[in-house]
Amino acid sequence: MAVSDKAGSRRKLKGILFVLILGLLNWGLGRIYVGREMALSRIGQIERQFDQCRGQITTLAVGDSHMATGFDPRVLSGAFNFALHGETYIYNYFKLKHILDSNPQVRVVLLPLDLHSFSSWRADKELPDFYWVRYANYLELGWLSHEPLKYLGKYIRGRFFPYLGELGAVRGVPRQDRVKRPARRPDVIQGLVVKTGTYDENREKLALRRVRLHFFGHQAFDELVAHYFRKILELCAARGKTLVLVKFPVSEPYYRLATRRVAAAKIYRRADEMIRPYPNVRVFDYQKLFFDRDRLLFDDPDHLNEAGARILSLDIKRRLFDQTVGGMEAPSKGSSSPH
Amino acid sequence: MAFLSFEFLVFFALTAALHRALPSRFRNLFLLLAGYFFYATNQLVGLLLLVLSTLGDFFLAQGIAAQPDPRARKRLLVLGLVLNLGILAVFKYAVFVGDFFHTLLSRLHITYAQPVLRLILPLGISYYTFKKISYLVDVYRRKLGAERSFSRLALYVSFFPAIQAGPMDRAGELMTQFPAKDRPDSGRLVEGLQLIVWGLFKKLVIADRLAILVDTVFNQPGVFRGLIVALAAFAYAWQIYCDFSAYTDLARGLGRLLGFRLMQNFRQPYLARSIGDFWRRWHISLSTWLRDYLFLPVSYSLLRRFSRRPRLAPRADRFAYVVSVILTMVLCGLWHGAGWTFVVWGLLQGLFLVLSFLTKKVRRRAVRALGLNRRPRWHRPMRVAATISMVSFSWIFFRAASVRDALTLTADIFARPAGLSGVWTNGFFAGLSLLDLVVAGAAVAGLIAVEHLLEKTTLHQLLAAQPTWRRWMVYYLVIFAVLLFGVYGQPEFIYGRF
Numbered sequence: 001m002a003v004s005d006k007a008g009s010r011r012k013l014k015g016i017l018f019v020l021i022l023g024l025l026n027w028g029l030g031r032i033y034v035g036r037e038m039a040l041s042r043i044g045q046i047e048r049q050f051d052q053c054r055g056q057i058t059t060l061a062v063g064d065s066h067m068a069t070g071f072d073p074r075v076l077s078g079a080f081n082f083a084l085h086g087e088t089y090i091y092n093y094f095k096l097k098h099i100l101d102s103n104p105q106v107r108v109v110l111l112p113l114d115l116h117s118f119s120s121w122r123a124d125k126e127l128p129d130f131y132w133v134r135y136a137n138y139l140e141l142g143w144l145s146h147e148p149l150k151y152l153g154k155y156i157r158g159r160f161f162p163y164l165g166e167l168g169a170v171r172g173v174p175r176q177d178r179v180k181r182p183a184r185r186p187d188v189i190q191g192l193v194v195k196t197g198t199y200d201e202n203r204e205k206l207a208l209r210r211v212r213l214h215f216f217g218h219q220a221f222d223e224l225v226a227h228y229f230r231k232i233l234e235l236c237a238a239r240g241k242t243l244v245l246v247k248f249p250v251s252e253p254y255y256r257l258a259t260r261r262v263a264a265a266k267i268y269r270r271a272d273e274m275i276r277p278y279p280n281v282r283v284f285d286y287q288k289l290f291f292d293r294d295r296l297l298f299d300d301p302d303h304l305n306e307a308g309a310r311i312l313s314l315d316i317k318r319r320l321f322d323q324t325v326g327g328m329e330a331p332s333k334g335s336s337s338p339h
Numbered sequence: 340m341a342f343l344s345f346e347f348l349v350f351f352a353l354t355a356a357l358h359r360a361l362p363s364r365f366r367n368l369f370l371l372l373a374g375y376f377f378y379a380t381n382q383l384v385g386l387l388l389l390v391l392s393t394l395g396d397f398f399l400a401q402g403i404a405a406q407p408d409p410r411a412r413k414r415l416l417v418l419g420l421v422l423n424l425g426i427l428a429v430f431k432y433a434v435f436v437g438d439f440f441h442t443l444l445s446r447l448h449i450t451y452a453q454p455v456l457r458l459i460l461p462l463g464i465s466y467y468t469f470k471k472i473s474y475l476v477d478v479y480r481r482k483l484g485a486e487r488s489f490s491r492l493a494l495y496v497s498f499f500p501a502i503q504a505g506p507m508d509r510a511g512e513l514m515t516q517f518p519a520k521d522r523p524d525s526g527r528l529v530e531g532l533q534l535i536v537w538g539l540f541k542k543l544v545i546a547d548r549l550a551i552l553v554d555t556v557f558n559q560p561g562v563f564r565g566l567i568v569a570l571a572a573f574a575y576a577w578q579i580y581c582d583f584s585a586y587t588d589l590a591r592g593l594g595r596l597l598g599f600r601l602m603q604n605f606r607q608p609y610l611a612r613s614i615g616d617f618w619r620r621w622h623i624s625l626s627t628w629l630r631d632y633l634f635l636p637v638s639y640s641l642l643r644r645f646s647r648r649p650r651l652a653p654r655a656d657r658f659a660y661v662v663s664v665i666l667t668m669v670l671c672g673l674w675h676g677a678g679w680t681f682v683v684w685g686l687l688q689g690l691f692l693v694l695s696f697l698t699k700k701v702r703r704r705a706v707r708a709l710g711l712n713r714r715p716r717w718h719r720p721m722r723v724a725a726t727i728s729m730v731s732f733s734w735i736f737f738r739a740a741s742v743r744d745a746l747t748l749t750a751d752i753f754a755r756p757a758g759l760s761g762v763w764t765n766g767f768f769a770g771l772s773l774l775d776l777v778v779a780g781a782a783v784a785g786l787i788a789v790e791h792l793l794e795k796t797t798l799h800q801l802l803a804a805q806p807t808w809r810r811w812m813v814y815y816l817v818i819f820a821v822l823l824f825g826v827y828g829q830p831e832f833i834y835g836r837f
Binding site: 011014015018021022025026029149150152153156161163164165166167 | 344345346349525543774775778807811814815818819822823824825826827828
């Protein structure tokens with residue numbers, strides 16, 4: 001009896017030791033992977049740039065790739081572009097909340113309001129969980145989306161197994177979103193993702209591809225995304241921040257094809273209904289601003305290049321100054337257009 | 340709920356914990372309800388069919404067992420077979436048969452509006468139908484008494500770790516294990532986890548990685564040269580083996596954690612020395628089912644008939660063998676799916692078996708003449724290579740989308756074998772990066788080495804015989820290979836579709 005008890009205890013100890021070593025190895029590998037990803041990826045680069053500006057930012061841009069490539073913070077002192085590719089209102093909300101908690105000096109928040117902003121494509125879009133577990137509340141997301149196990153799985157993956165299936169991390173071959181090698185100049189400046197191409201060839205084909213990506217097989221208005229949009233509005237109102245919603249310029253082919261696919265007026269009407277109770281919200285509509293110059297000012301059908309971003313940002317600066325920051329006039333409700 | 344999903348992990352953990360906590364008398368019912376819940380999350384309508392058909396078999400088996408009159412017993416058995424095979428035929432083959440007759444009659448200029456059938460394919464129908472048939476036949480043959488508890492029979496039919504793709508344990512082997520009685524012990528836990536991790540390695544690291552190359556080549560027949568097609572055929576051979584045996588390992592591992600022992604479904608099939616040997620090692624639960632319930636009854640019946648005919652009598656055994664093998668293998672092909680590709684695959688397997696049988700003496704003489712019988716170290720690899728080549732060739736028909744595609748791919752192998760044109764695009768070899776190729780190659784090589792070791796022992800025994808440090812090294816290596824090199828996002832299993 002005593003011998004069997006001793007053997008049983010020994011087995012248990014061995015089991016515990018095995019699990020401990022496994023946990024340690026897993027933790028180490030996870031740290032290496034996250035460290036490497038943050039060192040090499042654009043996400044990490046933007047995070048580091050943000051950390052350098054922490055405490056000095058008064059105008060903060062959050063959003064998706066339209067904002068990431070379209071707003072040049074260099075034109076406005078105290079501005080930082082913290083937008084990321086594929087970042088939805090869902091994640092915008094959590095990130096914004098996190099940033100505003102530690103950066104109370106932020107006065108103006110810029111956020112995109114585009115045709116695809118509420119698309120379920122965005123709600124489904126995969127983003128690295130190891131990054132988002134730092135900001136997002138997966139419990140809340142699981143509850144609201146009625147998929148608690150899915151989000152629990154994402155949380156566990158992000159927190160404990162960030163390297164799951166990431167063969168590329170071992171070989172160190174950069175993925176598409178990584179900085180390939182030190183360029184002549186950085187491709188991320190104060191969070192702005194600098195695009196230098198032009199949208200001159202295969203215009204219809206490329207535009208159709210983007211429209212398909214945004215709208216085909218997806219709901220144009222996803223309720224979960226809309227819910228977090230409302231929460232952003234509430235958050236900014238509660239913290240006394242001016243929220244500027246920017247309808248980003250798109251190319252003429254993209255706009256034409258997209259409005260053929262989705263009822264733009266309906267989407268914006270629903271957005272307006274949500275915005276209406278909040279006097280701190282401005283809408284800057286630039287959608288058709290560059291229709292006549294879209295070959296030169298766009299990198300692809302719906303992303304501005306550096307030149308386009310600069311022109312747009314200067315106009316945003318002028319209007320911000322006119323309407324809010326400069327205090328020249330009292331904030332007015334509703335949408336306004338430069339045209 | 341996919342088998343390879345976080346949801347299933349949570350479901351299984353809860354089920355196993357509650358199963359263990361419950362008193363023995365409630366365990367069957369609990370597992371049955373858990374299995375039905377798992378089934379319903381995948382297919383609610385299919386569950387109704389599963390429950391009703393099991394109920395029918397339960398009463399039929401009672402009737403067969405209670406009936407003293409052999410004729411009446413036989414009638415009840417036939418009724419059971421018709422019911423089970425009828426359900427399978429309607430849900431799995433109705434569209435295929437309808438299409439076939441429509442095409443045939445339209446060639447004869449007889450046209451009619453083909454009815455559009457929108458039938459679901461109930462999850463695991465091919466597997467649970469065969470399980471139920473084997474139960475009815477065993478009761479009829481008095482090998483087994485009719486089960487008096489519906490929950491026990493229903494649990495046997497719908498045992499959730501094996502519902503989707505087997506193994507198809509016989510009622511006499513699995514049902515007798517219900518309810519789990521043994522106390523939890525670390526040996527059982529370790530054995531279960533070993534099987535699960537090994538299964539995950541085969542599925543995620545090998546099968547789903549090779550699938551990329553296989554899909555690239557098989558989805559574009561006529562694009563790649565013969566060398567690449569042949570490589571893809573071999574890759575598919577490993578993909579399907581790793582995919583299917585992974586499911587079996589997972590099912591067996593999960594079963595072990597619950598306290599049950601499911602049968603071994605594979606025994607190193609690609610180390611087989613002949614096609615016959617291959618079928619003794621591949622999908623054993625199906626091949627033994629086909630042997631016991633189809634091949635042997637048919638061949639004995641044919642033997643009796645042929646023996647009565649003076650012309651056929653001298654070679655009656657040969658005729659009976661050839662006809663029953665071909666019939667069995669064609670039906671085996673059809674069991675996998677309602678399509679001509681599966682029929683051709685089954686036919687090829689049957690022909691290989693027949694050829695192997697008919698040329699036995701000639702081959703033996705040739706081996707002796709070449710002196711290979713004195714060199715087993717040479718002879719055995721040659722036999723293994725020949726077998727795997729034949730099997731891989733037949734997999735082309737199994738994998739291709741149509742017989743035409745399969746013929747195009749086959750023609751590519753023989754008509755234009757050389758060249759690598761079109762295979763390297765943007766640094767990817769038929770969809771695989773160089774590193775993926777290295778990982779896949781190394782993993783398959785590792786698998787072959789392990790398969791060699793497993794010829795004489797089981798995975799559990801093999802690992803138990805190692806010193807702790809070596810065993811742990813293997814565990815860590817395999818676990819982190821799965822975590823790091825696994826291809827995630829493809830939760831389906833190939834044999835889950837059948």
